[in-house]
Amino acid sequence: MIDMSVSVRFRVWVEVGGRHVIGPGGYEILKAVDEVGSISGAARKLSMSYRFIWNYIDRMEKTLGIKLVDAWKGGRGRGGAKLTPEGQALLQYYEEILKEMNEIANKWTQQLTERLKNMGEEGQ
Template sequence: MVVRIKSRIWVDKDGQELIGPGIYSILKAIEETGSIASAARKLGYSYKFVWTYIKRLEDVLGVPLVESKRGGKERGVTELTEVGKILLNYYESMSREVEEVLKRWEQKFSNLVETLQTAVAEVEKEEEIPYYEEE
């Protein structure tokens, strides 16, 4: 028997999403690829969707999350700003802590389910009606 507790974390400010699984994956992909276009391809999103999502979040926060540099040998690169990196790190840290709590609660629920199954089995055993053959 395997008990799993699942959760997803969203952080809102006045009803506006600051970070959740979606923007986390976008920021992480930009950090890994160095490009909004590459991040969008990697995640299966359009460039416009990713760019719009980032800009909406930047408007909510009031600070830039990405910085693009054009030209050169690398044909331009997009990097997370310090705020973008901090947001990413906070979300990763929060996710790790929540996972630790979930693991502890999974064990507690596993124990509870085992106890309940044992109790039900004992009640069913007590309620068995013996079978007697007539002679």
């Protein structure tokens, strides 16, 4: 018998004016900055370069025309970063989109599993 484990999968990203703003990678970056409180700490946590994360955030901000991260310099151990209220909101919106999409994917996974099982029984 064929393995009938069904999975409905998806990948979500948000575009503004046809330009990528946030997807799984951007979400992870903002989430890490929020949790760790610095861009360098987020870079270490995600095994990415500081420059990559800084450029990614900069590109998001320029596309939206909104400041997402407040960063400050302060020498060794004194610098930091935190999400602006807009950055927090973007993170929350993305999480809400994922939650709904996961619910839909789970619904379709269950429905397709049942339908394929029934098709298999009919064919025997």
